[in-house]
Amino acid sequence: MTKATARPRRQPSMADVARTAGVSAQTVSRALRDSPNVNPETRKRVLAAVEQLGYRFNNAARVLSSGQSHTIGLVLLQSGGYYSRSAVTAGVEAAAGEAGYAVSIATIARLDTGLMERSLSKLADQGVDGIVIAVPLISVTQKMEDITRDIPTVTLDGSRTASARVLGIDQKEAGRIATQHLLDLGHRQVWHVSGPDEWIEARQRREGWQECLAAAGIEAPPPLEGDWSPGSGYRQGQVLAMIPDVTAVFAASDEMAFGVIRALRERGRSVPGDVSIVGVDDIALAAYCHPPLTTVRQDFYRSGAAAVALLLRGAGAGDSLVTASLSIRESTAPPRRS
Amino acid sequence: MTKATARPRRQPSMADVARTAGVSAQTVSRALRDSPNVNPETRKRVLAAVEQLGYRFNNAARVLSSGQSHTIGLVLLQSGGYYSRSAVTAGVEAAAGEAGYAVSIATIARLDTGLMERSLSKLADQGVDGIVIAVPLISVTQKMEDITRDIPTVTLDGSRTASARVLGIDQKEAGRIATQHLLDLGHRQVWHVSGPDEWIEARQRREGWQECLAAAGIEAPPPLEGDWSPGSGYRQGQVLAMIPDVTAVFAASDEMAFGVIRALRERGRSVPGDVSIVGVDDIALAAYCHPPLTTVRQDFYRSGAAAVALLLRGAGAGDSLVTASLSIRESTAPPRRS
DNA sequence: GTTACGTATGGCATCGATAACATAGTCTCG
DNA sequence: CGAGACTATGTTATCGATGCCATACGTAAC
Numbered sequence: 001m002t003k004a005t006a007r008p009r010r011q012p013s014m015a016d017v018a019r020t021a022g023v024s025a026q027t028v029s030r031a032l033r034d035s036p037n038v039n040p041e042t043r044k045r046v047l048a049a050v051e052q053l054g055y056r057f058n059n060a061a062r063v064l065s066s067g068q069s070h071t072i073g074l075v076l077l078q079s080g081g082y083y084s085r086s087a088v089t090a091g092v093e094a095a096a097g098e099a100g101y102a103v104s105i106a107t108i109a110r111l112d113t114g115l116m117e118r119s120l121s122k123l124a125d126q127g128v129d130g131i132v133i134a135v136p137l138i139s140v141t142q143k144m145e146d147i148t149r150d151i152p153t154v155t156l157d158g159s160r161t162a163s164a165r166v167l168g169i170d171q172k173e174a175g176r177i178a179t180q181h182l183l184d185l186g187h188r189q190v191w192h193v194s195g196p197d198e199w200i201e202a203r204q205r206r207e208g209w210q211e212c213l214a215a216a217g218i219e220a221p222p223p224l225e226g227d228w229s230p231g232s233g234y235r236q237g238q239v240l241a242m243i244p245d246v247t248a249v250f251a252a253s254d255e256m257a258f259g260v261i262r263a264l265r266e267r268g269r270s271v272p273g274d275v276s277i278v279g280v281d282d283i284a285l286a287a288y289c290h291p292p293l294t295t296v297r298q299d300f301y302r303s304g305a306a307a308v309a310l311l312l313r314g315a316g317a318g319d320s321l322v323t324a325s326l327s328i329r330e331s332t333a334p335p336r337r338s
Numbered sequence: 339m340t341k342a343t344a345r346p347r348r349q350p351s352m353a354d355v356a357r358t359a360g361v362s363a364q365t366v367s368r369a370l371r372d373s374p375n376v377n378p379e380t381r382k383r384v385l386a387a388v389e390q391l392g393y394r395f396n397n398a399a400r401v402l403s404s405g406q407s408h409t410i411g412l413v414l415l416q417s418g419g420y421y422s423r424s425a426v427t428a429g430v431e432a433a434a435g436e437a438g439y440a441v442s443i444a445t446i447a448r449l450d451t452g453l454m455e456r457s458l459s460k461l462a463d464q465g466v467d468g469i470v471i472a473v474p475l476i477s478v479t480q481k482m483e484d485i486t487r488d489i490p491t492v493t494l495d496g497s498r499t500a501s502a503r504v505l506g507i508d509q510k511e512a513g514r515i516a517t518q519h520l521l522d523l524g525h526r527q528v529w530h531v532s533g534p535d536e537w538i539e540a541r542q543r544r545e546g547w548q549e550c551l552a553a554a555g556i557e558a559p560p561p562l563e564g565d566w567s568p569g570s571g572y573r574q575g576q577v578l579a580m581i582p583d584v585t586a587v588f589a590a591s592d593e594m595a596f597g598v599i600r601a602l603r604e605r606g607r608s609v610p611g612d613v614s615i616v617g618v619d620d621i622a623l624a625a626y627c628h629p630p631l632t633t634v635r636q637d638f639y640r641s642g643a644a645a646v647a648l649l650l651r652g653a654g655a656g657d658s659l660v661t662a663s664l665s666i667r668e669s670t671a672p673p674r675r676s
Numbered sequence: 677g678t679t680a681c682g683t684a685t686g687g688c689a690t691c692g693a694t695a696a697c698a699t700a701g702t703c704t705c706g
Numbered sequence: 707c708g709a710g711a712c713t714a715t716g717t718t719a720t721c722g723a724t725g726c727c728a729t730a731c732g733t734a735a736c
Contacts, residue, residue: 011488013722024686029724037683054484059465060407061722063398064691071442071464078428086424090416093445102464104409104442107431126409126440127397146392150349230626255623262626285593288568288600290628351692362716367694375713399692402721 012053021049032057063127071102072130072311073123075116078107088134088156091304099312104128111198113139120147130311132156133164134304136200154307157200167307171201174296174324175208178250178278181294181326183216185276186334187248192223193236193260195252205252205280226256233259240275241267247275247335254279254286254295261291261331272333282327292329350391359387370395401465409440410468410649411461413454416445426472426494429642437650442466449536451477458485468649470494471502472642474538492645495538505645509539512634512662513546516588516616519632519664521554523614524672525586530561531574531598533590543590543618564594571597578613579605585613585673592617592624592633599629599669610671620665630667 018025023042031038031046049055063069074092093103104126106119116137123131124147131148133155147153153164157171182190192209195202206223213220224239226232233256240246241264251257257279261271269275271291279286282297356363361380369376369384387393401407412430431441442464444457454475461469462485469486471493485491491502495509520528530547533540544561551558562577564570571594578584579602589595595617599609607613609629617624620635 015722025723026687026725027685030685033724037685039684042684056459056463058402058722059463060398060401061691062724064396064402064693065722065724067691067724069398078432089427089443090445093443094416094447097445097460102442102444102460104440105427105431106440107428107435109432121394122435122440125394125397230622234626255626258623259626262628265628284568285596285623285627288572288593288597289623290600290603353692363693364695364717365715368715371694375715377714380714396692399721400694402723403692403694405694405721 011058012055013058014055016053017046017049017055020053021045069127069129070100071104071126071128072096072132072308073126073128074103074105075119075123075131075133075135076105076107077111077135078109087300088304091301091306092132092134092308093304094301095305095308099308101129101308101312108135111136111138111196113141117141117143120144124151130154130308132304132307132311134307136198138198152311154310156303156307165310167303167310168200169298169300169303170323171204172208172211174280174298175205175210175250175252176212177208177324177326178205178280178296179209179212181278181328182248182250182276182332183212183218185248185332187276188335189218189221189245190248190250191221191240191243191246193226193233193240193249193251193256194223195225195256196227197225202252209250226252226259228253228256230255230259230262232256234263236260237263238267240264241269248332249275249277251277251279254281254283254293257293257295257331258289261293272331273336276332276335278332286327287329291331294329294332295327296324297327298324349396350393351396352393354391355384355387355393358391359383407465407467408438409442409464409466410434410470410646411464411466412441412443413457413461413469413471413473414443414445415449415473416447425638426642426645429639429644430470430472430646431642432639433643433646437646439467439646439650446473449474449476449534451479455479455481458482462489468492468646470642470645470649472645474536476536490649492648494641494645503648505641505648506538507636507638507641508661509542510546510549512618512636513543513548513588513590514550515546515662515664516618516634517547517550519616519666520586520588520614520670521550521556523586523670525614526673527556527559527583528586528588529559529578529581529584531564531571531578531587531589531594532561533563533594534565535563540590547588564590564597566591566594568593568597568600570594572601574598575601576605578602579607586670587613587615589615589617592619592621592631595631595633595669596627599631610669611674614670614673616670624665625667629669632667632670633665634662635665636662 014025014028018028027042028046031043096103104123106122108115108119131151131153133153136157137155148164154167155164157168179190190213192206194206210220224236226236233251237260240249249260251260257277261277264271264275271277279293279295282295286293286295352363352366356366361384365380366384369381434441442461444460446453446457469489469491471491474495475493486502492505493502495506517528528551530544532544548558562574564574571589575598578587587598589598595615599615602609602613609615617631617633620633624631624633
């Protein structure tokens, strides 16, 4: 080991590398990046010096002088329940990482405008180059406008800010697919357990359901609102169990769907014998619980990745909503002959 | 507005604020942070100027001059299946946020030493002040040693690096609790569907199971290895279904447990009538699927938070393993009289 | 044989905040 | 009432990399 042990632990800087390699700091900088004009021989010397000293560039300095943080911020909701969360995260991180970007996260405990403002501020303070909001925007304040004006932002739901581009999975389509499947089986009416009304996803799925029923000339029954959790599905399932002629239910999430199923069975209704149920998400358990759940699968991973692409490559790639597809399992069947 | 509108959109700097407030930049800096010695009057002027200009501090500059990034890195596994992931993330982010730290994430696609090295490098390059590894370390390379020597690191499983402090949920305890519950019900033998062997969590749960059986004077049957997913549980469940005298199974995750249940039922074994099953995690669906699953609940959120505390407050808080508790539901029952 | 241009490299200012030191006042106490 | 301590503020150097401009040397062109 040639390294002096005197200095306790200062990270070597570019100047140190330059000295070791016998060139200027500027040349080191060039050699370590693009650099159309660096002698291959020189570059080799520089890289050797880097290796020898264990040099690691200082991100802060780089950001300060270049003005680019190469970091994008991701706003998430803390709620453990919502399945798409981790898939979106993974997609964002993968796409960002591939482009050489880091991902910094800001979690909000619940849907709240104040918390949202604070998260965006936090990310803005960190100097992120772009922001992906994976949470529905319930309202857009002046402060949020200010931030998203300066920093490119993509929201993953259908809400719109002045400057935020919008990307999202086509949630209406999910509602339509699910409902149509039940109608195709022969059901005359389809009930709906929706997500919380603040969620644009929830509203869109509900609209898809309504439109599909309307197209079939059916008047939609009042939707029952849940909060995505199995427990809320269970509670609304208890309500549904008291209504005699329910034969088909579309739940806005798989977890709620299983809650509904449990409530119905406890009240003596069989699934799919008496009632057919469709969920949304296609969580891993959907195929293994009892009964295996028919559900609408959506590619959140891809959607997260697309958000980043949109952010980095600017417009262009955009607007292509990731589409939904139906996984048909045993929780749906034709209605019993009456 | 005294500011010239010529400059299109440069973020205002501290100097600008100082000028507007009629003080020096240093005073602004002091006013905006701790600052025991700033005249309240002056501070008010500064804050007014900040407000007026829409000043937002430049993180990179702050990091560069202070040497502290106020960011901690979090290493995650991309696998959607593993439930604890999002809970840990939330805990880490909450605790970090409270302490004024940002969280930067690095996801690895699978357990692989090379990928792990790259993630750590990435985080080190970003200049994080600390790292939380929420993934089992299958092996520790020289490079990883180098990085974790410079940067305080906490791993959330039981593995040890030279300098990484270790925090973790007591996984052995989880295995013991689950197994003991089954023995207490009167079962004479408990089978085990484990997680992948690279996971320390999996090994520890298996050890807990083995020790518990040993303490009861029972020779443990060979464990069946899964990968945490419902599908792997299903496949091992098919194996179990072919063995006549299986009456109790401990699965190392809830998702695998449901896979096992499905396979057993398809082969005509009822749960809990013929076979009792215990899982681990207490996912939201555990209480609502059929049958409701008896499972070992562990507080991953708290564990993530504890990791951050350990990182920031140094030692001291440490070593308190978050403990496990049993949620008893309908998937377990005494064995049928034979 | 100049002019013009391309390549490889070095020098210096700069990004924006902070640390360390310096400097006026103000207060306290023997 | 002058020394020492404390308060509030300003000055200057510094963190580490990059942008811009300058320079030295070839080399192709007219």
